[in-house]
Amino acid sequence: MIVEESKKITVTIDGVEHEAQPGQMLIELTDKTGTYVPRFCYHEKLSIAANCRMCLVEVENSKNALPACATPVSDGMVVKTKSQSAKTAQESTMEFLLINHPLDCPICDQGGECELQDLAYTYGKNESRFDIQKQTKKNDDLGPLVSTDMTRCIMCTRCVRFGTEIAGIQELGTIGRGEDSNISTYVAQTVDHELSGNIIDLCPVGALNNKPYRYTDRTWELDQIESISPHDCIGTNIMVHKKNDIIRRIVPKNNPEINETWIPDRDRFGFDGIYSEDRTSDTLIRTDQDLNQSKLSNAVDKTVELLNSAKNNDQSIGVLFSPSISTEEQYLLSDFCHQIGIESIDSRLRQGEFSNDIDKRFIPHMNIRLSDVDAMKNILIVGSELRKETPILAHRVKKSAESGASIHTINSKESEYHFNVQQDLSCDDWINELGLVLKAAIKLTQNHLPNNIADHLDSIGEPTAVHEKVAASMCQESSLVILGLNAYSSKNYQLIRSYTHILSSVCQTNLCELSEGSNSIGASIHHLLNDTAGNIQNLSDILHRKHDVLIMYGIEPNDTIYKTELIECMRSAKNLIVFTPYMNEYFEEHADIIIPINTHYESSGSMINLELRNQSFNHNQIIGSKQFSNTEVLMSLYMGMGIQSYSIEEINEFIQNGIDVIMNSSERISLIPEDRESSLAPLNQNEFNMYNIDNILRRSKPLQETKEGMKI
Amino acid sequence: MNIIQLIKKLTLIDFIKGFIVTLKAFFRRKVTVQYPEVKTPLSPRFRGKLALMRYDNGEERCIACKLCSAVCPAQAISIESEERADGSRRTTKFEIDAFKCIYCGFCEEACPVDSIVETDIFEYHMTENEQRIQTKEMLLATGDEYREQTIENKKKDSRYR
Numbered sequence: 001m002i003v004e005e006s007k008k009i010t011v012t013i014d015g016v017e018h019e020a021q022p023g024q025m026l027i028e029l030t031d032k033t034g035t036y037v038p039r040f041c042y043h044e045k046l047s048i049a050a051n052c053r054m055c056l057v058e059v060e061n062s063k064n065a066l067p068a069c070a071t072p073v074s075d076g077m078v079v080k081t082k083s084q085s086a087k088t089a090q091e092s093t094m095e096f097l098l099i100n101h102p103l104d105c106p107i108c109d110q111g112g113e114c115e116l117q118d119l120a121y122t123y124g125k126n127e128s129r130f131d132i133q134k135q136t137k138k139n140d141d142l143g144p145l146v147s148t149d150m151t152r153c154i155m156c157t158r159c160v161r162f163g164t165e166i167a168g169i170q171e172l173g174t175i176g177r178g179e180d181s182n183i184s185t186y187v188a189q190t191v192d193h194e195l196s197g198n199i200i201d202l203c204p205v206g207a208l209n210n211k212p213y214r215y216t217d218r219t220w221e222l223d224q225i226e227s228i229s230p231h232d233c234i235g236t237n238i239m240v241h242k243k244n245d246i247i248r249r250i251v252p253k254n255n256p257e258i259n260e261t262w263i264p265d266r267d268r269f270g271f272d273g274i275y276s277e278d279r280t281s282d283t284l285i286r287t288d289q290d291l292n293q294s295k296l297s298n299a300v301d302k303t304v305e306l307l308n309s310a311k312n313n314d315q316s317i318g319v320l321f322s323p324s325i326s327t328e329e330q331y332l333l334s335d336f337c338h339q340i341g342i343e344s345i346d347s348r349l350r351q352g353e354f355s356n357d358i359d360k361r362f363i364p365h366m367n368i369r370l371s372d373v374d375a376m377k378n379i380l381i382v383g384s385e386l387r388k389e390t391p392i393l394a395h396r397v398k399k400s401a402e403s404g405a406s407i408h409t410i411n412s413k414e415s416e417y418h419f420n421v422q423q424d425l426s427c428d429d430w431i432n433e434l435g436l437v438l439k440a441a442i443k444l445t446q447n448h449l450p451n452n453i454a455d456h457l458d459s460i461g462e463p464t465a466v467h468e469k470v471a472a473s474m475c476q477e478s479s480l481v482i483l484g485l486n487a488y489s490s491k492n493y494q495l496i497r498s499y500t501h502i503l504s505s506v507c508q509t510n511l512c513e514l515s516e517g518s519n520s521i522g523a524s525i526h527h528l529l530n531d532t533a534g535n536i537q538n539l540s541d542i543l544h545r546k547h548d549v550l551i552m553y554g555i556e557p558n559d560t561i562y563k564t565e566l567i568e569c570m571r572s573a574k575n576l577i578v579f580t581p582y583m584n585e586y587f588e589e590h591a592d593i594i595i596p597i598n599t600h601y602e603s604s605g606s607m608i609n610l611e612l613r614n615q616s617f618n619h620n621q622i623i624g625s626k627q628f629s630n631t632e633v634l635m636s637l638y639m640g641m642g643i644q645s646y647s648i649e650e651i652n653e654f655i656q657n658g659i660d661v662i663m664n665s666s667e668r669i670s671l672i673p674e675d676r677e678s679s680l681a682p683l684n685q686n687e688f689n690m691y692n693i694d695n696i697l698r699r700s701k702p703l704q705e706t707k708e709g710m711k712i
Numbered sequence: 713m714n715i716i717q718l719i720k721k722l723t724l725i726d727f728i729k730g731f732i733v734t735l736k737a738f739f740r741r742k743v744t745v746q747y748p749e750v751k752t753p754l755s756p757r758f759r760g761k762l763a764l765m766r767y768d769n770g771e772e773r774c775i776a777c778k779l780c781s782a783v784c785p786a787q788a789i790s791i792e793s794e795e796r797a798d799g800s801r802r803t804t805k806f807e808i809d810a811f812k813c814i815y816c817g818f819c820e821e822a823c824p825v826d827s828i829v830e831t832d833i834f835e836y837h838m839t840e841n842e843q844r845i846q847t848k849e850m851l852l853a854t855g856d857e858y859r860e861q862t863i864e865n866k867k868k869d870s871r872y873r
Contacts, residue, residue: 106775106777106779106824106825107775107776107777107801111777214795215776215793215794215795215801215802216792216793216794217793218777218778218782220782221778221782
């Protein structure tokens with residue numbers, strides 16, 4: 001039986017013989033062999049509905065034409081996709097679809113990229129035989145992201161299937177029967193899922209569309225640039241659509257290894273933030289209590305002067321930079337500080353607890369590929385609201401859950417998941433629960449551990465059956481531990497991290513540590529390669545000192561969980577130099593020099609995602625707030641100081657070296673940190689908001705109008 | 713030189729032939745008109761200055777589908793659009809560069825709502841370079857001004873379209 005199943009079969013399509021897998025649907029085979037069969041309801045990532053009937057083809061020995069999307073191939077099948085009978089069937093289907101579809105293509109945003117429009121040209125008849133009144137339908141308000149024109153709906157139900165199968169929460173459904181059927185939210189509500197924007201791409205017609213983009217451009221006016229999204233550590237691939245060098249919309253780029261065809265809403269609508277009123281294009285210098293406009297060269301000269309005098313007088317200089325800028329910028333900035341001897345430099349704005357020796361050796365990353373997550377059998381999610389932190393990773397975990405993986409979670413609070421969670425150990429004392437799971441795992445595997453771990457674990461109580469169950473599950477093959485951003489920002493981060501690492505090495509699981517921003521790994525490369533002495537100080541040290549010069553590059557107080565401390569530090573600093581794309585009240589009050597820089601969407605470079613994939617982007621064509629690129633601004637600092645910078649080729653080499661170093665270290669943390677009072681008090685972690693994580697998202701109007709955005 | 717040529721030369725026959733042509737033209741009906749006092753008749757298909765039309769209720773016809781700007785071979789039309797407060801799709805900017813326009817009439821043919829039309833106005837001028845950009849207001853004003861005669865012309869031509 002098994003032998004028979006794996007046997008290849010032969011199917012003839014339009015007179016050409018093709019080999020096929022048994023059980024494959026006909027449309028999969030035609031797609032693979034390059035024969036196009038028209039379709040509306042079929043989508044390769046969704047289940048088969050076979051309700052649009054557009055893919056009817058003629059199959060020999062069958063009385064009627066059969067839908068290619070729901071017909072499994074069989075040996076010796078003879079299929080004709082372009083025969084008279086298939087053509088008639090397709091034409092008739094198209095005629096039925098067009099009975100109620102309005103002919104308002106000139107005002108429909110889908111016009112030009114509409115599947116119905118394209119297929120009506122190719123497979124439709126030239127004229128309509130229906131002169132009856134067309135149906136109109138009620139439009140639901142789906143919130144600030146998705147616009148609706150339900151009259152245009154052809155009931156393919158892709159959006160409904162997306163809700164049940166991909167989003168995991170059914171936000172849209174079908175109501176009514178026959179001609180009266182309708183797509184609607186059952187009770188009046190908006191679509192709030194973090195992936196809900198994808199129904200815009202799924203909809204083959206203009207029924208569901210991009211609301212902020214509504215009625216602004218036609219598709220043929222847009223140019224597209226391949227790019228990377230800067231809002232999480234996944235490195236989602238996107239297509240930036242621009243007109244007159246201004247971004248008009250963002251759509252997903254299909255990359256099966258990262259995001260498949262989906263992108264989170266924040267990647268799709270976040271770019272709006274770069275056209276915020278807060279953008280600053282003026283170089284400002286404070287003279288007599290007021291910020292006055294100045295030339296960039298003056299500001300650079302003044303910065304150099306301040307740095308020189310502070311450096312010579314052995315006074316303190318602190319540098320904070322964004323973890324979401326390109327690796328090249330981060331490297332240039334870090335190396336600038338390194339060369340002039342600044343040791344207080346950090347970009348870990350959301351890390352809850354610092355320990356230099358550990359942090360430096362173990363850069364948070366993922367030791368498998370994102371696409372491997374689909375095949376994991378046991379997953380433990382520690383300290384994470386995965387859906388909010390990394391929606392794409394959450395989708396991958398959901399896929400594995402659907403193929404039978406057991407998922408366990410431990411977090412400070414219960415969070416909503418769109419997949420089945422077997423054991424949810426979330427409670428206030430969640431770190432202890434994690435310790436108990438580790439203890440159970442050690443018992444199970446009978447590993448011998450160093451004394452300090454054994455002593456520590458003795459003090460936390462005894463594991464119960466629940467912990468043993470989770471531990472047993474983790475000790476099986478293909479298991480994965482995900483350490484989330486909630487843990488990362490926790491006051492006990494080092495302890496949680498040690499537990500996770502030890503658990504991972506005891507059970508020999510894979511390990512995925514999420515990191516803040518889109519390029520934390522890039523930020524750590526300079527430290528990794530150059531800080532052999534271990535002098536580099538961390539955020540906690542920087543925030544507790546009074547600085548003579550404090551430099552903030554691409555960040556603002558809201559980006560960190562230590563907002564009050566940072567504002568205090570800014571206030572107490574004698575000279576505050578800010579490189580920022582945006583103005584805010586704190587800068588207006590405290591900054592002495594403000595140098596405008598470009599946001600991600602106007603610069604170019606590369607970013608490293610959590611699976612250590614180095615991806616480059618080039619947004620140089622997009623009009624920014626100023627005429628200099630970020631690298632040019634940094635270079636002018638180098639020149640002002642009279643020091644040499646590395647060339648881009650050399651920096652790329654360093655970056656590659658850094659990636660190799662991280663990739664080749666399979667070592668895990670194997671000691672429990674000593675109990676220390678953390679000197680910083682991070683903000684309440686319940687305040688993690690997926691639309692407040694960086695300065696661009698915070699200013700994106702459509703996102704701020706969503707339910708999640710309103711909570712900020 | 714033979715004898716026939718000699719006779720032709722002496723009798724000035726070619727010369728007289730030429731004069732006869734001139735004499736014939738002298739008595740023929742005149743085609744020259746005293747422009748601008750007198751004007752030649754125009755075909756209803758004449759493609760002159762561009763204009764934007766309105767519906768009878770005063771609402772602008774243009775729905776910002778941008779098909780005219782897409783079809784324009786000289787890329788003379790630039791349009792920007794948005795959703796108006798009443799939810800309809802309207803232009804915020806509709807500009808035609810009169811220097812780029814080659815009066816081919818493709819825009820008129822592409823328009824699904826008969827908004828952009830070519831009137832039979834061919835006499836217009838501008839004194840400043842910037843005035844070559846005809847804004848939406850100017851185009852609508854042209855449409856209002858020559859509304860009757862344009863509609864008349866389009867009606868005459870409609871049976872051949």
